[in-house]
Amino acid sequence: MDLQHWLGRATDAVQDWAAAFGPYRPHPSLEVDDARFASAFEEFTGRLADNYPFFHPHYAGQMLKPPHPAAVVGYLTAMLINPNNHALDGGPATAAMEREVVARLAAMFGYGTHLGHLTTSGTIANLEALFVARELHPGRGVAHSADAHYTHARMCHVLGMSSHPVRTDEKGRMDLDALEDVLRTGRVGTVVVATGTTGLGAVDPVHEVLPLAARHGVRVHVDAAYGGFFTLLAGAEGPEGLPPEPWRAVARADSIVVDPHKHGLQPYGCGAVLFRDPEVGRFYLHDSPYTYFTSTELHLGEISLECSRAGASAAALWLTFRLLPPTPDGLGRVLAAGRRAALGWADLIEASDVLELYQRPQLDIVTCFPAVDPATLTGVDAASARILADGMTGPDPVFLSTFKAGREAFAARHPKVTADADAARVLRSVLMKPESEDHVRCLHDRVERLARTA
Template identity: 75%
Template sequence: MGAGGSPSAGEVLLSERPTTWRPSQTTSLRLGGLSSHIVTGTTFIQTDIGAEPPIEGVLFTALSGGREPFHGVRRPALEPALGEQPRSRKRGPMDLNKWLAAAVASNAEWSKTFGPFDPHPALAVDDSRFAAAFETFTERLKNNYPFFHPRYAGQMRKPPHPAAVVGYLTAMLINPNNHALDGGPATATMEREVVQQLATMFGYGTYLGHLTTSGTIANLEALFVARELHPEKSIAYSTEAHYTHGRMCNVLGVEGFPVPTDALGRMDLDALEEGLRGGQVGTVVLTAGTTGLGAVEPVHEALALREQYGVRIHVDAAYGGFFTLLAGADGPEELPVEPWQAVAKADSVVVDPHKHGLQPYGCGAVLFRDPSVGRFYLHDSPYTYFTSDELHLGEISLESSRAGATAAALWLTFQLLPPTREGLGQVLAAGRRAALQWADLIENSEYLELYQAPQLDIVSYFPVTAGHALSAIDAASNRILHEGMTDSQDPIFLSTIRLDAVRFAGHPEVAADAAGARILRSVLMKPEFETHVEHLHQRLEELARS
């Protein structure tokens, strides 16, 4: 925040606290592969086939090492029992209840193979005590925005896919640590397999890579390697790049070199080249999908500068990376191929599966095109790396402990929705089409004006005001943000981004009576937006003209 609590340039905001939404009528939805019904103040999940309750006994057996038998609690039937006729298999949403129960039961059966033991009484929690704590816990969780719902069109938020939820919980009951093979042999193998899939998606042949807990840590590792390869040299990134690059330059003791952007929010390569002529820049960060406006910087054009000036090229594709699946696609969702094909020639790339990869937080990944950079990670841990002569993931990572459940969740998701155009690409295509559809509606609106055409799935726009000045646009955008999210009957959740006055050069009719203004911003990450855009647009027009 800027001085006096006002947002600074480029800062994305959402209102301070969520508002409880109590709809006045029943609404049927299909979200994240589940069937839901929201009924007058109460939300519940209705699935095709209910799990066999209760599962408390299964939970106790799983967590106590199999000390007690099931005593009437059965594993959900995944196949018909002997003598039964198999039920017809219809295609439909995953039954999350069934598979969560199956996850607990699977862990219990595996645990029993190691023999019984008595859990320590210090761990015992009376069920009634837990019930009271759980009630308080779930009540407090209601203080959240409806990230799962297409009414939420603000920040980069979406629910994890049910397959990721089941995969994470199943592995979490074992609690593997992917730092070393002896900490999680199964999930470490899964991590290698999903990283291979990510490398293939970006066109990397040979590579070194691993998952991280976030895009921030993934970028830190890329900049760490950059520093080791070009000591005493600075790292260049655009003024629209994620703030993590400037922050991590400070952490690494490296000088950061912010480069101005063009009218679309992409790095100005002429300004970059001017900075490169001095020979003090060692690495250039190109962003494939800025988190503010979704701008894709010209990676393909920057490669020529690498050859001329001997710099490294790192691509921060934390937000936009999976959009490479739409490069050259048929249909309105098609993206230009040049910048995405060029990523294969970049020295390193970062992507966040916890954004468009349908994963829970936190799941990032970093890939290096040259595996020999692994030498910068070399260290020894005499009590850790002893069960295998193979390279342990902790030997090629700055992080130590990492949840194996993260790799498990991504692996299971990729088995069903692989990072291909026909798999996960269809999810991104829906959001991309929704963004283009909404942009068309805004361009034909009397009450809203499109700031710029969406390059990926972020739509930026502002209300048409009487004065058509920055101060009026700022005030109206802020009013719409808060009125939309506090409407008890038909709420809509948006975000804003503050832009400097010079960024409105493409809108010469706007009077620059202030240093900048907040405009509205919507990230259409959820595929359900494709059938919800018209309602979003209608609500925005209602709010704008009020």
């Protein structure tokens, strides 16, 4: 993949397109000479050096990685035109692309009829899903896993809804007995289930939540922002295959959120919200005196809470899907590599004498902690913090993150560790780059060395 060559083709294509409208010259007020640009750009690139190497397999910290070159080229090419996908006259080509990629996402999850669009983030996508939930069940709140992303409690506050955290089991999944207790109160109108929590990558039992919610007349929203693309591995052969039941059940949920800027190889920000019933579009109805006039066809801004949205995001995702479609043989191969990496590292940790697995990875997130003596939460927390800090220094750095595990959650998994504190940090690694598969041994050896000195 020659990114420089692809970028050259991008600028050439836009220049050829612009030339068809006749000659023009940019206004003198916009001109900047090369010397001024060179000086500013040197300062700019110097500032950008203050980043972690998200591209490198030794970076296994947060959910960060560069987009695929196809997404970069697709975004840049459309950005040079700068369409706005709010109204059709703002971006007719990219609006069509957005509908096509949203239809591909809906098909990936098993939706037939659907209503949906791209958003600037999973946070905004979840806000829209909860907004519709509020309109359908006014006065009733939202139940979600205690390990769900904090956005749900925040968005409930924004929307004036009550939020009801539900305890999790020893694998970080929503506890069904606790959920039923909450539903019996009659105060909940929607249950949020996660197919991949952002902390542990835990997958809630969607197939078991759906009938429980139906008995109580409650909607189900699937927060698949992080793990949604793993549906491509449901029922797959080999160690990377996932149990199909929760993933197949997603097609029966009322709404879904997924973030292509995570496993969809896109730049920030690119989220998506999907509704199974297109009739929920009625809650978005509004009027604008200067938009929506070029076509009687539904404009994307008429089914979105956001107004201006970059058409470049739709273009980037469209071009990526043309080359790496959301199928088991397309993007599924990318996710399979990360999943194999996580399972391989988990095996190495289980065989280690200085590291302990916090819990077995369900997707591509690995959690572990240093074996300390005496085994206390305080000792685990201090040793984890030291490994995190020391790992980022020296000639062979490794970049991790931490997850704060509460005393009850820790005790459910490791009862032999003395709970002398309310919580302890454990080491957390996100192996979402397929290149991680070839670097697991290096990562493990480096963390082991750090653990021996911690």
